[in-house]
Amino acid sequence: MATDHAIGIDIGGTGIKGAVVDLSTGELVTERVKVRTPEGGRPDDIVSATRELLAQLDGAVSGAGPLPLGVCFPAVVKAGRTLSAANISREWIGLPAEELFEGAFGRHIHFINDADAAGYAESRFGAARDARGLVILTTLGTGIGSAFLYDGVLIPNTELGHLELDGADAEDRAAYSAMERESLSWEQWAKRLQRYYRHLEFLFTPDLFVVGGGVSKHHEQFLPLLELGTPIVPAVHRNNAGILGAAALAVL
Numbered sequence: 001m002a003t004d005h006a007i008g009i010d011i012g013g014t015g016i017k018g019a020v021v022d023l024s025t026g027e028l029v030t031e032r033v034k035v036r037t038p039e040g041g042r043p044d045d046i047v048s049a050t051r052e053l054l055a056q057l058d059g060a061v062s063g064a065g066p067l068p069l070g071v072c073f074p075a076v077v078k079a080g081r082t083l084s085a086a087n088i089s090r091e092w093i094g095l096p097a098e099e100l101f102e103g104a105f106g107r108h109i110h111f112i113n114d115a116d117a118a119g120y121a122e123s124r125f126g127a128a129r130d131a132r133g134l135v136i137l138t139t140l141g142t143g144i145g146s147a148f149l150y151d152g153v154l155i156p157n158t159e160l161g162h163l164e165l166d167g168a169d170a171e172d173r174a175a176y177s178a179m180e181r182e183s184l185s186w187e188q189w190a191k192r193l194q195r196y197y198r199h200l201e202f203l204f205t206p207d208l209f210v211v212g213g214g215v216s217k218h219h220e221q222f223l224p225l226l227e228l229g230t231p232i233v234p235a236v237h238r239n240n241a242g243i244l245g246a247a248a249l250a251v252l
Contacts, residue, residue: 012037026248074114121237
């Protein structure tokens with residue numbers, strides 16, 4: 001059944017947030033609801049906290065009935081299983097997580113990696129809307145998340161933060177957390193980003209880079225310092241991108 005609205009929930013290492021989304025505009029039609037991620041990030045605790053958050057959103061749109069539901073998660077997700085765990089319990093690794101959530105919620109969900117959801121949101125509603133060719137979104141935060149979209153079609157589970165570069169995971173040196181940890185200036189950090197994005201250009205020849213994560217609100221401090229052959233722009237939706245992308249994917 002076609003619908004103009006869906007619920008998106010974004011589960012992170014410190015917080016779980018969600019809202020009802022207008023799928024024609026990409027706008028939130030409810031207040032964003034947020035709860036803390038339970039200490040330790042264990043499966044039963046996260047599922048329980050997410051169920052409580054969902055209860056606040058169900059019925060928020062009058063007369064709509066149960067809405068399509070998308071959930072994004074900080075892990076590689078394949079065939080509904082979580083194959084990694086970022087800033088949550090390692091008990092998630094190998095679990096049939098989609099089934100766990102569906103059993104707790106009593107309904108079907110679309111379950112996806114959080115960076116993939118953010119990338120899809122930017123492709124559908126944001127900085128990469130109507131972009132052709134290969135778009136690579138990277139989120140610069142505690143680590144580096146990534147999403148590939150080709151002509152608007154999501155290619156899931158890229159993990160470009162874990163590319164080995166100069167003998168280390170790229171995110172160990174180029175994530176925003178590295179700048180904070182090592183007290184780098186914008187210029188010093190930009191040199192590391194330059195090395196990283198040049199490497200991505202060499203490997204993938206993208207048509208557009210989109211830079212997300214909370215630091216993207218300060219994009220004027222570092223993006224102009226990069227010299228690339230590929231256009232590079234800040235994300236539009238930042239902290240809401242996971243919610244938007246999860247909701248939009250729920251109706252595909």
